[in-house]
Each structure stands twice: as structure tokens, then as C-alpha cells.
Amino acid sequence: QSLLTQPPSASGTPGQRVTLSCSGSSSNLGIYTVNWYQQLPRTAPKLLIYDDSERPSGVPDRFSASKSGTSASLAISGLRSDDEADYYCASWDINLQGPVFGGGTRLTVL
Amino acid sequence: QVQLQESGPGLVQPSETPSLTCTVSGGSMTTYDWSWIRQPPGKGLEWLAYLYSRGNTHYNPSLRSRVSISIDTPNNQFSLKLTSVTAADTAMYYCVRVIRGPWRLDSWGPGTFVTVSS
Numbered sequence: 001q002s003l004l005t006q007p008p009s010a011s012g013t014p015g016q017r018v019t020l021s022c023s024g025s026s027s028n029l030g031i032y033t034v035n036w037y038q039q040l041p042r043t044a045p046k047l048l049i050y051d052d053s054e055r056p057s058g059v060p061d062r063f064s065a066s067k068s069g070t071s072a073s074l075a076i077s078g079l080r081s082d083d084e085a086d087y088y089c090a091s092w093d094i095n096l097q098g099p100v101f102g103g104g105t106r107l108t109v110l
Numbered sequence: 111q112v113q114l115q116e117s118g119p120g121l122v123q124p125s126e127t128p129s130l131t132c133t134v135s136g137g138s139m140t141t142y143d144w145s146w147i148r149q150p151p152g153k154g155l156e157w158l159a160y161l162y163s164r165g166n167t168h169y170n171p172s173l174r175s176r177v178s179i180s181i182d183t184p185n186n187q188f189s190l191k192l193t194s195v196t197a198a199d200t201a202m203y204y205c206v207r208v209i210r211g212p213w214r215l216d217s218w219g220p221g222t223f224v225t226v227s228s
Contacts, residue, residue: 002154035214037155044204044221045155050214088155092213097168099145099215101155 003028004089006102013110017077020105022089024070028100032092034072036065039086039104048087049074076107084109112137114205114219121225122195130190132205132219139183143208145215146179146190148201156201159190160208195226 005023012018022034036049047056049065052072065074076083089102118130130146146158159179160168169177173192181188192199203224207217 033212037215044218045215046218047214047216050216051212054212056216090155090215096157096171098160098170099147099157101157103154 002103003093003096003100004091004102006087006089006105008103009106009108011108011110012076012079014079014081016079017075018079018107020074020076020087020107022072022074022102024072024091024100026070027095028091028093029067029070029072031094034065034067035090036063036072036074037088037090039088040082041085045088079109081109083107112207112217114207114217116203116205116219116222118203118222118224120223121227123228124196124226125194126226127191127193128195128224130192130203130205130222130224132188132190134186134188134207137207139181139186139188143210144179144181144188145206145208146177146203147206147215148203149221150198150201158192158203161188195224197226200224200226 033051037045038048039045052067053065062078086104086106088104093100113135115133119128122128144161149155161179176193178191202221204221205219206215209216
């Protein structure tokens with residue numbers, strides 16, 4: 001069982017805005033920043049958001065994120081068919097002394 | 111632009127001790143942390159091992175006694191060894207570069223799939 005909790009699935013139509021959630025605890029999200037990763041089919045995960053809300057170079061501003069307390073969210077606006085992927089949240093855990101991941105949310109673009 | 115490339119045995123027998131290697135190109139190894147993460151088929155991501163830039167290591171407690179990570183800086187490689195494997199270790203294994211301040215897994219290799227089967 002993952003230390004971070006994500007809904008297993010989400011969906012939206014092209015052009016829509018969708019929000020994905022991630023819930024943690026005082027040992028991870030409560031004290032450390034959250035990262036988000038996008039995993040397209042049959043590829044390695046790719047860093048999408050770091051430091052709660054920062055986008056690496058090359059990530060479009062359609063992707064935005066925030067964190068409050070032990071919960072975080074990733075928003076995707078102007079949804080496109082190529083946004084169809086698995087999205088994972090991740091953080092550091094003080095008890096594990098290592099990275100922890102959510103179980104991932106599979107986003108379907110209808 | 112750093113690139114990471116995993117290599118591994120592909121198919122291993124139960125109870126064997128496979129070794130996976132990650133070759134790093136386009137960047138220095140000494141100023142970063144490094145990690146191994148795996149993903150069983152159809153499942154999520156699991157952290158396995160962490161190598162700090164100063165050389166100390168840390169492992170996921172669920173695998174601590176079976177996993178080890180090491181670095182070969184002159185050859186720009188780091189490795190993972192997993193002992194006494196079972197079918198539950200069948201997974202895609204990713205090597206990852208870690209940046210601290212703020213922490214993130216910023217570069218991933220494409221992965222190497224390890225199948226444990228007799």
C-alpha cells in the first residue's frame with residue numbers, strides 16, 4: 001500500500017481542465033515538497049512538477065500544481081489527447097528516509 | 111543533457127542474484143545523488159535504493175537485506191544487486207538521477223525489465 005494516496009483513475013474531454021489529487025501525512029507531504037511525474041504508455045516517468053509547483057524547462061504552463069498541508073493537487077488545463085498517461089505524486093518520507101510515491105492516477109482523455 | 115541507460119540480465123532464475131548497471135553520460139556523477147526505482151507490471155513505482163553524493167547509501171526497509179547499491183565513478187556507472195529473487199521481483203527497473211535543493215528525481219533511464227522465472 002502506497003504512503004501517498006491517489007485516485008486510481010480520472011477522465012476529461014479535450015479542452016477541459018482536470019485536477020488530480022494526492023494525499024499524504026505529516027511524515028511526508030506535511031514536511032517535504034511534492035513532485036509530480038507523468039508516465040506515458042510504455043515509457044519511463046518524466047518529471048512534470050517539483051518543489052510543489054515548479055515546472056522544469058519544457059513543461060507547458062497547462063500543467064500547474066499546489067500543496068496545502070498534507071494534500072497536493074495537479075491541474076491540467078486545455079486537456080489534450082496526448083495528456084493521456086499515468087500521473088504519480090512523490091515526496092520524501094522522514095520515516096522511510098527515502099522517496100515515497102502515490103499509487104498513480106490513470107488519466108483518460110475521452 | 112544527462113542520459114541514463116540501464117542494462118541487466120533480462121531473465122533470471124528464482125534465488126539468483128542479478129546485477130543491474132546504469133551508465134551515465136553527459137554529466138558528472140559526483141555532485142548528484144542516484145537511485146533505483148522499480149515498477150512491477152501494471153503497478154506503481156517503488157523506491158529501492160539511494161546513493162548519496164558523499165557515498166553513503168540507504169535502502170527501502172522492505173528490501174534492505176536483499177539489495178545493495180554501488181558506484182563506479184571512473185566508468186560513470188552505478189549498480190544495483192538484488193539477492194534471492196522471486197517472481198515478485200519481476201519488474202521494470204529504472205535508474206534515476208536525484209537533485210537536492212529542492213529534491214526531485216529529475217532524469218530517468220528508459221528502464222530494463224527483469225523477469226524472474228524458472
